[in-house]
Amino acid sequence: MISILILLSFLMETKPHSRPYMVSIQYQGQHTCGGILIREDFVLTAAHLTLCSLSQLKRNATLNKYVKTIGLPRKNGKTPANIKCVVAGWGKTGKNMPTSDTLKETTEKMQFSPECKRIWQQYFNSDHMICTKFSKKDGGGDSGGPLICNKKPEGITGFTLADDCTNTKYPHVYTKVNFFIEWIKKTMKQ
Secondary structure, eight states: OEEEOOBOOOSEEOOTTSOTTEEEEEETTEEEEEEEEEETTEEEEEETTTEEEEEEOSSOOOOSSSSOOOOOOOTTOOOOTTOEEEEEEOOBSSTTOOBOSSOEEEEEEEEOHHHHHHHHGGGOOTTTEEEEEOOTTOOOOOTTOEEEETTEEEEEEEEEETTOTTOTTSOEEEEEGGGGHHHHHHHHHO
């Protein structure tokens, strides 16, 4: 059984303002999922389970040293396996715990697609998904948050094993951002 990544057990709090592109999407003042500011008027986030979503802001974000956009990866860019990437978010820090008030982060390594396919079988599509492996002490990212590799958002947090984001037998799965580059650019032009 798969589950949207909500449970976080990150190793460290993020240095204040070090991830100025991070967005907390909230409902009635409560964090529901993460996202990234890719233009002053657009946030890229998850559209569960395996796709991404673009949300246009009612008002443009005011860009400054604390609020910045993050560039997108190249359409046909390849992220090599075993490269270290960063996952950040405000997700839950334990089972039945509230979401974190503080942005947290951890590192995960890209994993080869055939390994992911072997483990996740019909749930994994290498055309539009990537996955990571991690050590037992690391946790996952919260839904909609980015997987940042080489300073680019290569993935949007998708899913892992239900109720156990730290099970090292099951890689974390992300939507592959570069698969959706044309759609993202076309949608932002409309």
